[in-house]
Amino acid sequence: MSKTLLKPPDQLELTEAELKEEVTRILTANNPHAPQNIVRYSFKERAYKPISYVDQLAIHFSLDGNLLLRDSDEGRRQSAKIGLEPEVEETEVKEEGSKEDIPEAGEGEEPPPHSRKEQKLTNQFNFCERASQTFNNPVRERACQMEPPPRATFSATANQWEIYDAYVEELQKLEKSKEKEKQKPLVAKKEDKARGRKLTSLESQSDDVTKVTKAAKIVERMVNQNTFDDLAQDFKYFEDPADEYRDQEGTLLPLWKFQYDKAKRLAVTAICWNPKYKDLFAVGHGSYDFMKQSRGMLLLYTMKNPSFPEYIFNSESGIMCLDIHNDHPYLLVVGFYDGNVAIYNLKKSHSQPGYKSSAKSGKHTDPVWQVKWQKDDLDNNLNFFSISSDGRIVSWTLVKNELVHSDVIKLSVEGTTMEGPEGLQLQTIGCGTSFDFHKKIDYLFLVGTEEGKIYKCSKSYSSQFLDTFDAHHMAVDAVSWNPYHMKVFISCSSDWTVKIWDHTIKTPMFIFDLNSAVGDVAWAPYSSTIFAAVTTDGKAHVFDLSINKYEAICSQPVVAKKKNKITHVQFNPIYPIIIIGDDRGHVTCLKLSPNLRKMPKEKKGQEIQKGPEVEITKLDKLLNLVREPANKPKK
């Protein structure tokens, strides 16, 4: 260890003058480390302001001691916890107590329990309750009651259909508003508003029974269905099981009977099924007796309600014939006894015909015996034909709401020209009583006359007939083309016969004698060989040529009283029933038993053939048997 000064290598080298320089140091109480630029945000002036005074205390060292003043709260608390001190205290107090008088020893004892009590005090504020009961003022109630506000309970369900209804309503409102926008004129709007107001006021007034119309109709049908329950069941399901034992013969099961009391004295002159609604049919009432001509009625019945007609129309003259349009099932054309024709529109609620012919517009001068709708002409106008005893076949067209007529053919009796005054050749006019149009060949139609002749005519030739058949000895009551076979037609007459013809051959294929004047004949829509004929002695005959070529497979009296003549028969297009009208104004509905509806049996191994071709071939086979020229005599 040397005692020489060791100079650190980085010591300042100073001159002696510098070394002697006096440097003054001032001691202040300021803390040199204290910050001098503290700023605080003043909310009053909303700016940062420097604090003028800054704490200058500098703490060099601090150490928290763990000594407590004994008498302080904390000290007492801790000593209570430890429990050592009080014992020391006790001994001290006891000592003091022993020094003093003996009775004070008792006191000495007291303080320890006191101190104990004091120690048990958990209330650190030495809280003592100072309560005092005051006199309570009497309470008085002041209330007032009002009428409760009007309340209504509202409850609703949110079902699927309620939501659907709401949407549909919205849609309708939108559509209505769109329509109103399109109709812009203000005047119209005002009218609408006025009308709307009137409507609402009236609606609320009338607690209307008319709103129950639809429900009433349904209920009426239900009530009827209940009453005629067994008939309805028969209609739908009953198939006569006895037919198996009856050896090809069939029966007609009577179902409903339709009658209207206001039409009781009128004969049924025409019946027609509605092409669209298969349970609806129209009945025309009038009178065949030319001495007793009175009013007429047109009624439409439905099988769903046998006790009351659906539609009722009155007319001044008896109705002789009617037809329903195929495409417009609400349009009916009617021919009257006084020679007029009229069109009724079922959609309109008037009880009068929509359009009617008159003497000016070319009505017939004799009763109209048959009317038939035709296809709409080139201008899409409705078109129908009518035939009458005045010898004219007239085509009527509905042009711009008016009936325009044009004579198609004038029937004249061949070979009966008479010498009239001044050398005129007068042709006797034939009287047409029935006609039928070919289903496929549009221009071809047949006309039956009162003289018993059937003419084959064409729409395009107005003066000549294509062919003439000497059919019957008396008036031809009905002619009808076969629905399947193109060449075959049937005719019936008051000379008691029904004849089946091939329009290329002059003589009839089949002749049937029914022992009474035949009122009407109709082909069945489901078979080419089945037809029905009705006679004035109240019988209905059903023939099936494929089963029996000479006799009816069913001859049944249908109407109750013997004096009742049957006037018309019609097959229903889909159901196995026929309706028969008589001259008492009743229409009877009958069901055909299974034997009357036989379809050709399939040979084993062959496929079941369906369709109209089958029917055509069936009839062809029969005709071929019969067509042998003059060899086989027929009855």
Place this chain on the structure above:
Amino acid sequence: MPLPLKGTCNGMLLTCSALVTAWAEVEETLKRIQAHKGVIGTIVVNAEGIPIRTTLDNSTTVQYAGLLHQLTMKARSTVRDIDPQNDLTFLRIRSKKHEIMVAPDKEYLLIVIQNPCE
């Protein structure tokens, strides 16, 4: 019942004469139903379940109206819940003694009690 001069019938605006015929027609239909074989009574109930027209006595009417109204609402709700585009056409309740037929409408309900004679 006062006849309205101009009003609606099933949503169609009709003139006086047409409305009279419509009203007369309904009246006739209801009379026919009442006169039909086996019909015991007819009741027309409005949308709130209050009978407005009846051929039975008061207490029976009120009972039928109240009960059947609820049943019809329930039935209709059921049918429409399954398919909202569907709607109830009519309701038939066949009991031992007779048959109750209910035909609901938008605002009214027509009840007919019939004894189908068998």
